[in-house]
Amino acid sequence: xxxxxxxxxxxxxxxxxxxxxxxxxxxxxxxxxxxxxxxxxxxxxxxxxxxxxxxxxxxxxxxxxxxxxxxxxxxxxxxxxxxxxxxxxxxxxxxxxxxxxxxxxxxxxxxxxxxxxxxxxxxxxxxxxxxxxxxxxxxxxxxxxxxxxxxxxxxxxxxxxxxxxxxxxxxxxxxxxxxxxxxxxxxxxxxxxxxxxxxxxxxxxxxxxxxxxxxxxxxxxxxxxxxxxxxxxxxxxxxxxxxxxxxxxxxxxxxxxxxxxxxxxxxxxxxxxxxxxxxxxxxxxxxxxxxxxxxxxxxxxxxxxxxxxxxxxxxxxxxxxxxxxxxxxxxxxxxxxxxxxxxxxxxxxxxxxxxxxxxxxxxxxxxxxxxxxxxxxxxxxxxxxxxxxxxxxxxxxxxxxxxxxxxxxxxxxxxxxxxxxxxxxxxxxxxxxxxxxxxxxxxxxxxxxxxxxxxxxxxxxxxxxxxxxxxxxxxxxxxxxxxxxxxxxxxxxxxxxxxxxxxxxxxxxxxxxxxxxxxxxxxxxxx
Numbered sequence: 001x002x003x004x005x006x007x008x009x010x011x012x013x014x015x016x017x018x019x020x021x022x023x024x025x026x027x028x029x030x031x032x033x034x035x036x037x038x039x040x041x042x043x044x045x046x047x048x049x050x051x052x053x054x055x056x057x058x059x060x061x062x063x064x065x066x067x068x069x070x071x072x073x074x075x076x077x078x079x080x081x082x083x084x085x086x087x088x089x090x091x092x093x094x095x096x097x098x099x100x101x102x103x104x105x106x107x108x109x110x111x112x113x114x115x116x117x118x119x120x121x122x123x124x125x126x127x128x129x130x131x132x133x134x135x136x137x138x139x140x141x142x143x144x145x146x147x148x149x150x151x152x153x154x155x156x157x158x159x160x161x162x163x164x165x166x167x168x169x170x171x172x173x174x175x176x177x178x179x180x181x182x183x184x185x186x187x188x189x190x191x192x193x194x195x196x197x198x199x200x201x202x203x204x205x206x207x208x209x210x211x212x213x214x215x216x217x218x219x220x221x222x223x224x225x226x227x228x229x230x231x232x233x234x235x236x237x238x239x240x241x242x243x244x245x246x247x248x249x250x251x252x253x254x255x256x257x258x259x260x261x262x263x264x265x266x267x268x269x270x271x272x273x274x275x276x277x278x279x280x281x282x283x284x285x286x287x288x289x290x291x292x293x294x295x296x297x298x299x300x301x302x303x304x305x306x307x308x309x310x311x312x313x314x315x316x317x318x319x320x321x322x323x324x325x326x327x328x329x330x331x332x333x334x335x336x337x338x339x340x341x342x343x344x345x346x347x348x349x350x351x352x353x354x355x356x357x358x359x360x361x362x363x364x365x366x367x368x369x370x371x372x373x374x375x376x377x378x379x380x381x382x383x384x385x386x387x388x389x390x391x392x393x394x395x396x397x398x399x400x401x402x403x404x405x406x407x408x409x410x411x412x413x414x415x416x417x418x419x420x421x422x423x424x425x426x427x428x429x430x431x432x433x434x435x436x437x438x439x440x441x442x443x444x445x446x447x448x449x450x451x452x453x454x455x456x457x458x459x460x461x462x463x464x465x466x467x468x469x470x471x472x473x474x475x476x477x478x479x480x481x482x483x484x485x486x487x488x489x490x491x492x493x494x495x496x497x498x499x500x501x502x503x504x505x506x507x508x509x510x511x512x513x514x515x516x517x518x519x520x521x522x523x524x525x526x527x
Contacts, residue, residue, distance in 0.1 A: 109138035163190030297336030447477025
């Protein structure tokens with residue numbers, strides 16, 4: 001007999017394929033075309049680590065807030081000569097020690113079952129899906145894993161309806177997980193309203209062909225409110241477009257977001273974001289959103305925030321429209337024109353303190369996660385990333401000039417020797433983030449071409465390479481090996497970037513109804 005009060009013998013296991021992931025064992029109907037996708041284990045492992053880390057921070061904040069409140073009351077009581085009331089004295093039960101989760105699009109319930117069995121201090125999980133078959137699957141897997149229905153509740157309903165109904169509820173959801181097949185855009189408005197202040201949104205979008213500008217940029221604008229830029233840094237641009245969508249939606253309700261970790265993973269993006277109530281902070285959102293100018297020839301990029309924030313000596317803030325454009329009509333490096341992307345998020349996309357704590361949690365519970373090696377690798381690279389928007393790639397730098405490939409360590413050494421910073425990026429194995437302007441990057445590459453000349457007769461008269469190389473460098477690039485040219489994450493054996501895990505891997509089929517078995521007479525007719 002399970003803790004749900006229902007005998008597990010009621011479930012005919014022979015009718016299902018069983019899959020064990022983490023502490024959960026899930027039953028998948030054999031007659032359903034949708035099957036378990038092992039590649040997504042990394043997504044679920046990252047989510048468990050992120051929610052657990054967030055909960056520890058959230059509870060600590062609640063305790064500190066309560067202690068400050070008590071201290072202020074005690075101070076006021078001392079000033080008036082009154083004895084502190086019973087409510088002002090320490091009372092452990094007043095601080096939050098549990099939280100709620102909504103999985104808005106739960107499908108088989110695998111994610112919710114893992115949350116119930118692997119995340120501590122969860123009070124209640126609502127696993128919602130619109131399809132009746134999915135809800136039956138969630139209930140079946142809840143029972144099979146001996147989870148109380150008080151802890152994991154299967155709900156059939158429209159995801160937006162469930163979230164909108166929670167807007168005015170006494171208790172909103174502390175964590176909302178959106179993991180749709182495709183875009184999460186239709187669910188963002190409901191999510192930002194129904195999550196508690198300081199709560200966590202976990203958002204997945206799998207429509208990278210749209211977000212990266214590979215096709216239909218107008219579709220990206222209609223879904224996310226910004227134009228994508230195909231090319232060098234398209235995967236980071238995808239993350240920033242989703243963040244912009246969430247922030248602009250939250251701002252309508254006096255709320256603002258704080259990105260904790262924004263991950264570009266395989267064929268999707270996964271973002272962990274806190275949402276807060278603060279009309280004052282919402283005013284700053286325009287200074288965190290901007291346009292991107294991207295050169296059509298050399299891909300040099302410049303961002304332009306939509307607003308400027310001016311802070312006076314007395315601490316008062318004043319906002320003015322951004323000034324620009326921040327580029328000339330033609331690129332100063334190769335004389336080509338510019339593409340315009342955005343509006344998009346141009347502020348930091350990670351909270352390094354949170355990422356450090358999440359990485360420490362993974363290190364402390366390594367055996368808990370089946371993909372711990374990759375988790376440590378990705379979080380280590382994210383923790384090293386500069387906050388500057390976007391990145392260069394070796395392929396773009398060398399391809400533009402038609403020159404020999406420059407070793408990563410030589411390029412990074414030249415950047416450091418020129419007095420600038422650099423980091424890797426988790427979005428692209430050969431990507432380099434730096435605070436060096438485009439002119440410096442091209443001067444460094446001119447120094448490389450000086451060492452390893454290109455054959456100019458093979459380069460067209462109007463080619464960006466010819467325009468760039470025709471301009472004299474403003475400084476002599478120094479390729480002397482710098483002691484910090486190799487990031488710490490490269491010194492240890494980490495799975496920093498994913499390799500193809502299985503043949504024909506990627507997103508699986510959209511959830512559908514079980515296949516119907518043909519009737520005997522129909523089978524004869526087909527024969």
